[in-house]
Amino acid sequence: MVSLRKILTVFGTRPEAIKLFPLVHALERDPRFDSRVCVSAQHRGMLDQVLEITGITPHHDLDLMTPGQTLDALTARALVEIGKVLDEEKPDQVVVQGDTTTVMAGAIAAYYRQIPVCHVEAGLRSGDIYHPWPEEVNRRTVGTFAALHCAPTETARDALLRENVDPSTVHVTGNTVIDALHWVTDRIERDPGLAAGLAGLERRFAGKRIIGMTSHRRENFGEGMQKIANAVKRLASRDDVAVIFPVHLNPNVRAVMNEQLAGLDNVALIEPLDYPHFARLLDISHLMLTDSGGVQEEAPALGKPVLVMRETTERPEGVEAGTARLVGTDADTIVRETQRLLDDQDAYGAMARAHNPFGDGQAAKRICDLLAI
Incomplete structure (x- = not known):
């Protein structure tokens, strides 16, 4: 019997949920994977909106959001709590997206356990560590050790290569946000009441x-x-x-x-x-x-x-x-x-009328194929 690859997808904010739900859906449909989801709930209410409309029920909900919490407090709690989930699930690979505190903490927790990290939307760089802050350093940190870099564009790929990232680990997939936008506009077309x-x-x-x-x-x-x-x-x-x-x-x-x-x-x-x-x-x-x-x-x-x-x-x-x-x-x-x-x-x-450079709506499928290798 062929064992399924266990993929743990970790996210915590509304933008991450929007950009990852097409991949979560794709992983759930794909017979090659055992898909698990962990949310930090770094943003509670806005995250829940996306989970509800997209039909995703997390296997682990850490519910980390507290009023007025500092970045260092959030980082410490996320690192420890995501680590506990990793010890329980023992995934073959961890997927994170973008540049939030959850992304950095989740990726580091996986690295501490020598679990390969797939970074979706890898290679974005502003060139200024304080703009956007703290996101620029969050994504650069993950970029130093991720095993699979899913760059949305050639520009993002080139940024990673300039940082001496192994070219064999960098792949241009398009941005999953376009997959998400196609999905939601199709839903609204079928059911206009969703956006009434x-x-x-x-x-x-x-x-x-x-x-x-x-x-x-x-x-x-x-x-x-x-x-x-x-x-x-x-x-x-x-x-x-x-x-x-x-x-x-x-x-x-x-x-x-x-x-x-x-x-x-x-x-x-x-x-x-x-x-x-x-x-x-x-x-x-x-x-x-x-x-x-x-x-x-x-x-x-x-x-x-x-x-x-x-x-x-x-x-x-x-x-x-x-x-x-x-x-x-x-x-x-x-x-x-x-x-x-x-x-x-x-x-x-x-x-x-300018050409949108961010993809064709097939990014999630491409990332699934990369995760299966």
């Missing part, structure tokens, strides 16, 4: 061009967040636009945005959206303002220009392809570049 919660805002803002927005990066807390809010306030003074902003739960975001933007006629500050509703927001938006990483990949798949409110990006492929533009947190720059896309049809069309 924005219908009221769609009616309220009928005839206006919608600017979708996300902002939550730690490096933007404080002055950067104030500047972003100021830019949005200025943009919302236009009669022809409306801003829909699912506001992150972090009080460093909420306090600033509520102070500057609450009550404006053309701004809807709403609770964080589940995945189907966020996909719907992408679909109805004219353009996206974001400091998120994933939106830089998702929006171009739907033909939506992205203005990135950061000084650097670990996804330069989007900038190079023309789907995204770095605008930083300077309010004048954000307003100017947004106005350009609103008022210059050629500029908008060039970004909207």
